[in-house]
Every structure is written in structure tokens, then in C-alpha cells.
Amino acid sequence: MASAKSVTGTVVRRLTRWGTASVLVGGALALVPRTRAFGVQTLMWGAIDAGLAAFTRRQQTVPKKRMLRRILLVNAALDVGYVATGAHLAARTPSFGGRLGAADARGHGLAIVIQGAALFVIDLTAARRL
Template identity: 75%
Template sequence: MSSARIVTSTVVHRLTRWGTASVLVGGVLALPRRTRGFGVQTLMWGAIDLMLAAVTRGRDRVPRARILRRILLVNAALDIGYVAAGALLAVRTPTLGGRLRPADARGHGLAIVLQGAALFVLDLIAARSLRR
């Protein structure tokens, strides 16, 4: 089995675990009003993670190691952007014309920071394992 296939399989497995945990925890935290923003955002990220893992798992072909490493590093850079955007949302707490409570905005922002940071670690570890 190629190193790219092994890394892809490992990433899919980790993403599935993280997505499942995010959906479960997010679902529970979305119920109380005081944690609703954090919970909803966590649940949505988890659902997307699970969808990406399922689509990737279903593919017969994986990119070559060099290309896969580049994809993972680009994803890691995007993850940094997610963390920054989430931090901005958490600090600024926009209400979007009264449609969002400041506490919910803070919760959404903090959840984005957490998700971005976790995905950054996942992507960076995988990319590092493909280092020459």
C-alpha cells in the first residue's frame, strides 16, 4: 500500500471520529439556550467532516504523495483562516441586525476556532507524515 493511500486512510478515519464527536457534542450543546451557538456550529462542522470523510472513503484513487501533501498544507493554511475568522466573530459578536444574540455569536466564533484548530492539527500531522 502506498504512503499516500495509508495517509488518506488515516485522515479519513480521524476525520470520521472527529466529525462523529462533533455531531454528538454539538447536538447536545445546541439544546440549552446558553450554548446554542457553539452547539449548532459544532454540529454543522461535524456533519461536513463526516460528509467529506464519506466522499473520500468512496474514492478508488488517491493523489500521489507529493500532491496529497500539497493539498494537506493548503488545507492547513485555510484552517488558520478559520481560526482567525472564528476569533474575530467571537470578539466582535455581531448581531446581524438583531438576528443573532451576542452570546450566540461568541459561541459560533469559539466553535469555529476549535474546529479550525483541530483540523489544522489533523492536516499538519498528515502532511508531515508525507515529508520526504
């Protein structure tokens, strides 16, 4: 079993890398009309992930193992919800009162599925290390 400090460090590094890659790839894809929705959604998730990693890196204390494991497992459960929500959006393509086209709904939904799945892997892997 790893220490809470080493697991937190690993999660922060992985979240930083994932967030940075998401911002870069999402930003590039957002410039292309055909992939704009996917790119914008990816860019936004990446910015939030990178921000959370930066905030966590600045914290002076690390939660105890038990609390950190609980946080990671709750996050993993939320990640499953993100994947389900993204899948629903991609499959059902709701228009939200005409504000969203089917292709954009699919793009946003698929981006949410990918982000949720990646975060699930990061969270669950870290929880298992504890």
C-alpha cells in the first residue's frame, strides 16, 4: 500500500497531464467547425482538471489515507455519472429547445464520456493503491 502523500502526488501529476493535453487537443479541435462541440467540451474539462490539480498542489496538508480513499471512490462514482450523462447526450441528441444541433450534442456527449472515463481510471487506480 502506498502512502496518502505519494498517491496524492501521483493523482496531481496525472490530472495535470490529462488536463493539459485536454486543453491543447480541445483547443485545436474547437477551431475546426466539424469538431467544435467536442473541442470546446474537451477544452473546458481540461481547464477544470488542470485548475483542480494546481489547487491541490498548493495545499499544505494531505488527507489521511482513509479520507483520501473515500474522496477518490466518491469521485469515481461521479465519473460513472459523467459517462452515463455523456452517453445519453450523444445517443439521444437532445436539442435543448433548439439551442443545440444533433451533431453538436453528439460531440459534447462523446467528449464528456471520454473525460469521465479518463477521470474514472485516474480515481479508481489511485484508490486501489491505497
